[in-house]
Amino acid sequence: MFGKKTFGVIAALMVCTLSLTGCGSSKTTGDTATQKEEITFVNWASAEESSRPYINKVIEDFQTQNPNITVKSVPIAISDIANQLTIMTMGGNAPDIAQINVNEGVTLASMGGILETDSLVSKDLATDSYFKKSWDLGLYKDKHYGIPWIPQPQGFWYNKVLMKQAGLDPNKPPKTVVELKAALDQARKNLPSEDLMIGLDTTIRTIGLDQEWPLIRSFGALPVDGTKVAANSPQMIEYATWLRKMVKGGYTLPGKKFGEFRPIAAQNHLLFMIDEPQFKGIVQSLDKTLTDDKFYEQWGVTSVPAAADGKIYSAPDDHHLVLFKASKHQASAMKFAEFLANSESAFKDYNAKIGVLPATESGFKKYPDIFGDATRKTYVTDILPNVVPLPVGPNLAKVSTVIMAGMQEVITTDKAIPAILDSVQTKLEGIINGQ
Amino acid sequence: MVSKPSIPQQSVGKGKWHKPHLPLPFILIFPSILVLSIVILYPLISSGVLSLFHYELTNPDDMKFTFLKNYQMMFHDDTFWASLKNTLFFTGFSVVISLVIGLWGAIVVDQLPEKFSGLRGFLLLPWVIPGVIVGFLFMLMFDVEIGVANVILQNAGIIKKFLPWLMQAQLAMIAVIIANIWNQVPFYILMFSAGLKSIPMDVKEAAICEGASRWQEFRHVTLPYLKGIMVITSLLMVIRNFNNFPIIYTMTGGGPVYSTTTLVIYIFRLAFEQFNIGYASAIGIVWCIVLLAISMIYVKILYKQDEL
Numbered sequence: 001m002f003g004k005k006t007f008g009v010i011a012a013l014m015v016c017t018l019s020l021t022g023c024g025s026s027k028t029t030g031d032t033a034t035q036k037e038e039i040t041f042v043n044w045a046s047a048e049e050s051s052r053p054y055i056n057k058v059i060e061d062f063q064t065q066n067p068n069i070t071v072k073s074v075p076i077a078i079s080d081i082a083n084q085l086t087i088m089t090m091g092g093n094a095p096d097i098a099q100i101n102v103n104e105g106v107t108l109a110s111m112g113g114i115l116e117t118d119s120l121v122s123k124d125l126a127t128d129s130y131f132k133k134s135w136d137l138g139l140y141k142d143k144h145y146g147i148p149w150i151p152q153p154q155g156f157w158y159n160k161v162l163m164k165q166a167g168l169d170p171n172k173p174p175k176t177v178v179e180l181k182a183a184l185d186q187a188r189k190n191l192p193s194e195d196l197m198i199g200l201d202t203t204i205r206t207i208g209l210d211q212e213w214p215l216i217r218s219f220g221a222l223p224v225d226g227t228k229v230a231a232n233s234p235q236m237i238e239y240a241t242w243l244r245k246m247v248k249g250g251y252t253l254p255g256k257k258f259g260e261f262r263p264i265a266a267q268n269h270l271l272f273m274i275d276e277p278q279f280k281g282i283v284q285s286l287d288k289t290l291t292d293d294k295f296y297e298q299w300g301v302t303s304v305p306a307a308a309d310g311k312i313y314s315a316p317d318d319h320h321l322v323l324f325k326a327s328k329h330q331a332s333a334m335k336f337a338e339f340l341a342n343s344e345s346a347f348k349d350y351n352a353k354i355g356v357l358p359a360t361e362s363g364f365k366k367y368p369d370i371f372g373d374a375t376r377k378t379y380v381t382d383i384l385p386n387v388v389p390l391p392v393g394p395n396l397a398k399v400s401t402v403i404m405a406g407m408q409e410v411i412t413t414d415k416a417i418p419a420i421l422d423s424v425q426t427k428l429e430g431i432i433n434g435q
Numbered sequence: 436m437v438s439k440p441s442i443p444q445q446s447v448g449k450g451k452w453h454k455p456h457l458p459l460p461f462i463l464i465f466p467s468i469l470v471l472s473i474v475i476l477y478p479l480i481s482s483g484v485l486s487l488f489h490y491e492l493t494n495p496d497d498m499k500f501t502f503l504k505n506y507q508m509m510f511h512d513d514t515f516w517a518s519l520k521n522t523l524f525f526t527g528f529s530v531v532i533s534l535v536i537g538l539w540g541a542i543v544v545d546q547l548p549e550k551f552s553g554l555r556g557f558l559l560l561p562w563v564i565p566g567v568i569v570g571f572l573f574m575l576m577f578d579v580e581i582g583v584a585n586v587i588l589q590n591a592g593i594i595k596k597f598l599p600w601l602m603q604a605q606l607a608m609i610a611v612i613i614a615n616i617w618n619q620v621p622f623y624i625l626m627f628s629a630g631l632k633s634i635p636m637d638v639k640e641a642a643i644c645e646g647a648s649r650w651q652e653f654r655h656v657t658l659p660y661l662k663g664i665m666v667i668t669s670l671l672m673v674i675r676n677f678n679n680f681p682i683i684y685t686m687t688g689g690g691p692v693y694s695t696t697t698l699v700i701y702i703f704r705l706a707f708e709q710f711n712i713g714y715a716s717a718i719g720i721v722w723c724i725v726l727l728a729i730s731m732i733y734v735k736i737l738y739k740q741d742e743l
Contacts, residue, residue, distance in 0.1 A: 083708060
C-alpha cells in the first residue's frame with residue numbers, strides 16, 4: 001500500500017516535471033503561419049559598449065526591411081569568440097552567422113564548420129565590389145570562406161606634436177625601418193621619460209603577433225611561411241634585438257595589449273603607433289576636446305615603414321562574417337551578411353559611427369561624405385594594398401603562442417637571443433610537422 | 436484498533452512470488468546519482484579515452500588512436516614541467532604563508548574584546564570576492580604605470596624606479612601569490628578561530644598556573660589542539676590552489692613567457708586556445724591523479740580526526 005502510494009506520487013511528480021520541461025524545449029524559433037525565421041548572430045560588436053547601440057540600430061533596420069527575419073544577437077567578447085565558436089561548432093550548437101577576426105576564419109574552415117561563400121555571395125559583390133585584398137583574406141584551399149565586413153589593415157600613426165618636440169620633421173614620418181630606428185633614438189633622447197616612443201603589443205595572443213607582423217616583415221624576417229620555419233634567421237635575431245632595446249631602453253611598455261596604448265596616445269604621451277583606422281575614433285572618444293581639426297593637427301597616418309628592399313607590409317585584422325554549415329536559415333543569414341557589408345543603413349549607422357572602412361569599394365566611392373576623410377583615404381589608397389595575411393594556416397593559435405612567448409622571453413630576460421630563437425624554431429618545427 | 440503497517444513480503448499463496456518493492460531511499464537518491472554520474476564520471480571517462488587519441492578540433496577528421504603517445508609527449512614537454520613546477524611553487528607558498536598569517540590573524544581576532552566582534556565579518560570580505568575580481572584588482576595594483584604597489588614601495592624607499600611586476604618572471608609569480616594569499620587568508624582565520632574556541636579554558640589555565648609563559652602555552656597547548664585543523668585546512672587549500680584559475684589568468688594569463696603558467700592554465704590554453712584536445716586530456720588525467728592522491732590523504736586524515 002505504502003509502496004504503491006509512494007510510487008504514485010513519484011510518478012505524478014515525474015510526469016509533471018517532464019511535461020514542464022517538455023513544454024520548454026518544444027518552442028519553435030519561428031511562427032510557421034508567417035514563415036518567420038530567427039537567425040542567431042554571434043558577434044563582439046554588441047558586446048562592446050562603444051559599438052553596441054550602432055549594431056543594434058543596424059539589426060533593427062534589417063528587421064524592418066525584412067519583417068520575416070528576426071536576428072538574435074549573441075554578444076561574446078572578442079578575445080573569446082574564436083574558442084566559443086569552435087566549441088559551439090563541435091558541440092553541434094553552431095550559430096547561423098558570426099563575426100570573426102579574419103585570421104581565425106582559416107581555423108574554422110579547416111574544421112569544416114563554415115560554408116564556402118563563393119557560390120553564396122552575390123556575383124557583383126564578390127567580383128566587383130569587395131576590396132579584393134579583404135575578400136581574398138578569406139581564402140582557404142583556393143575557396144573563400146568569409147564575407148568581408150570591416151577591413152582593418154594596420155597603419156602607422158605618428159604624433160606630429162611630439163615629433164616636433166623631439167626635433168623631427170612632423171611632416172616626414174619615417175618611411176623605412178632604418179629611418180624608424182633613427183627617429184626613435186632621437187626622440188628617446190629629446191623627449192621626457194613619461195613619453196612612450198612606440199606602442200607594441202607584446203602579449204601572448206594571435207592579435208599580438210598580428211600587430212608586430214608588419215614590423216617583423218619590414219626587418220626582413222619571415223618566421224613561418226607555410227611549411228617553412230625560419231624563426232632563428234639573422235633578420236629575426238635583428239628584430240628581437242631591436243624589440244629588447246625598445247623595452248629595456250624605455251621606448252615602450254612590456255606586456256601591454258595594443259589597445260592599452262590608445263589612452264596613452266589620447267594623453268599625448270605616445271609618439272608612434274601601429275594601429276587600425278578606428279584609432280582616430282577611439283582617441284577622440286577618450287579626449288572629447290579633440291575635434292577632427294585638432295586631431296589632424298596632432299596625428300597623421302601612413303603605411304608602416306618599409307623593408308630595406310622598399311616593400312611595405314601591413315597585417316590584417318579584418319572583421320569577416322562567416323556562415324555555418326549547420327545553419328537551417330542559410331539564405332536569411334546570407335541576406336543579413338550582405339546587409340551588414342553593403343547597405344546604406346550599415347554604412348551610416350555602423351561604419352561611420354565607429355570610424356571604420358566599408359567592406360566594398362562601391363560603398364567607399366558612393367558615400368564620400370562618410371568615407372572621404374583623410375584617415376580612411378590613406379588606409380584605402382596607401383595601406384590596404386599592402387596587406388599580407390599571416391601565412392600560418394590553421395596553426396595560427398599555436399604559432400602565435402610560440403612566437404609571442406619567445407618575444408616575451410626576449411624582453412623579460414637577459415638570455416642570449418639566438419638561444420631563445422633556436423628554441424622557438426624547434427617548437428615551430430614541431431607544430432608545422434604535426435608533432 | 437491500530438492498523439498494522441504493511442510490510443512488503445513474499446506472498447506464498449497461489450504459487451506466485453512478488454518482487455520486493457525498491458526501497459524508497461534508493462528511488463529518491465537515484466536521480467542524484469544518475470546526474471552525478473553524467474556530470475562527473477562521463478567527462479572523466481571521456482577525457483581518459485580522448486587522452487589516448489591524437490585529436491585536434493582544428494582538424495577533427497585526423498583523429499587517430501595513439502595509445503600512450505600523449506603521455507610520452509609530456510615527458511619531453513618543457514612547458515608541462517614548467518607548469519608543474521609553477522603549480523607546486525604557487526600552491527606551496529600560498530598555503531604555507533596563508534597558514535602562518537591565518538593563524539596569527541585568528542589569535543589576534545580571538546583576543547579582541549566583544550565590541551569588536553563585527554570585525555570578524557569584515558575580515559571575511561576578501562574570501563567572498565570572486566577570483567576574477569581579485570585578479571583584476573591586483574592587476575591594477577601591480578600595474579607598472581599606475582599601480583599602487585610601486586607607489587607605496589617607492590615612497591617607503593624600498594625601490595627607486597617602478598617595477599614591471601607582471602612582466603618579470605619572479606615578480607609576476609610573487610604578485611599572483613600575494614593576490615591569492617589576500618583572497619584566502621580569511622578562510623584560515625575562520626577555521627583557526629573555530630579551532631581556538633574549542634580549546635578548553637581549564638587546560639590553558641592549568642598551563643598558566645604551572646608557570647608556563649605565553650609562548651609555552653601557545654607552543655604546548657594551543658598548537659597541539661589546532662594541529663588537526665591545520666592539517667585538514669592546509670590539505671583542503673592545497674586542492675583549491677591546485678585548481679586556481681581566475682586569479683592567475685586575469686592577472687598574467689600565465690605569462691610572462693610561461694612563468695606563471697600552472698597546470699590548469701596550461702590545460703586551458705591547450706584545449707581552448709590551441710584546440711589540442713587529446714594532449715590537454717592527457718595532462719588533465721595526470722592532474723586528476725595528483726589531486727586524487729591529495730584528496731585521499733585528506734579523507735584519511737579526516738577519518739582519523741573523527742576517530743580521535
